[in-house]
Amino acid sequence: MTIIVTGSSGLLGSALVRALRADGVRVVRMVRRPPRGDDESFWDPEKGVVDRAVLEGSEAVVHLAGAGIGDRRWSDAYKREIVRSRVRGTETLAGALADLAGDAPALLSGSAIGFYGDTGDRAVDETAPPGEGFLAREVVVPWEERTAPAEEAGVRVVRLRTGLVLSGRGGMLVKMLPVFRLGLGAPLGSGRQYWSWISIDDWVHAVRHILRNPQMSGPVNLTAPEPVTNAEFTRELGRVLRRPTMPLAVPGAALRAAMGGFAGEGVLIGQRVLPRRLLDDGHTFRHMRLGDALAAVL
Structure with missing residues (x-):
């Protein structure tokens, strides 16, 4: 079995590549520089360049490439980069797979629960419509729409709507740790x-x-079955680290001043998203409770 992975140097991609190789799966990393071996293949999503022979010989493409949502302050230029990096790459892959049609591998295309916008305390699953805001309407909806050519050609397409990923190697959790370890x-x-x-x-x-x-x-x-409030997350992270937490909250205005637009759509809104499709398909989660997950990744 051969699986192709884009975005393989990122937090999710690198973890997936390690796990698949441990399973004995041949993984081909799709890269934007000259390949350094048979386990790499060049592509240029901006120019629509992809090695179709590599696609033909694989069972699936896991497409995770894209500029980090919370990596930088959202200037107008960076917001355009967030959109372009997702739309162009997905267009390139979906178009190439559509041309292969019956011989095409499956496409597991990265996405995000930002699709649902602010759901407040209302629980939603995959049947919910898109919400409002930059992430929902300008990023995730057009990002997912670009998979349509492959889907219409009969290719199996899965849109991986990922939530807040907990890892000790990167992501939002690692950014939070220094403050929590100081008891703040x-x-x-x-x-x-x-x-x-x-x-x-x-x-x-x-x-x-x-x-x-x-x-x-x-x-x-791709979320755990038991979402928690930010206050619960704060208490649990402090407990796992064995550090006190502050009783007073950080004002939303201060977060918006420090973080810009990401604060309003990535931190301060509520998204109570349930993994209904995975549960209905019999998938078993290893970490159902937040405390267990934090202890495992830290």
Whole structure:
């Protein structure tokens, strides 16, 4: 079995590559520089360049490439980069796979629970419509729409709507740790907003489950079954680190001043997202509770 992975140097991609190779799967990393071996293949999503012979010889493409959502302050230029990096890459792959049609591998295309916008305390699953805001309407919706040519050609397409991934190697959690280890962790904004999280191990485990189950297609939420409020997340992270947390919350206005637009759509809104498709398909999560997940990744 051969699996192609884009974005293989990122937090999710690198974890997935390690796990697949440990399973004995041949992994080809799609890179934007000259390949350094048979396990790499060049592509240029901006120019629509991809090695179709490599695609023909694989069972699936896991497409994870894209500029980091929370890596930088959202200037107008960076917002355009967030959109372009996702749309162009997905267009390139979906178009190439559509041309292969019946010989095409499956496409597991990265996506995000930003699709749902602010759901407040309302629980949603894959049947919910898109929400409002930059992430929902300008990033995730057009990002997912670019998979349409492959889907219309009969290619199995899965849209991986990923939540907050917990890892000790990167992501939002690692950015939070220095403050919490000083005993200065505190709820953000009201603290009542739901955070839908998943451990890095469970994210990889879920993608492997999807790869093994050819009947799964369409949107799939990659989140743990028990979302928590930000206040609960704060208390649990402090408990796992054995550090006190602050009783007073960080005001939303201060977060918006420090973080810009990402604060309003990535930190302060509530997203109570459930992994209904995975649960209905019999998938078992290793870390159902936040405390167990934090202890495992830290």
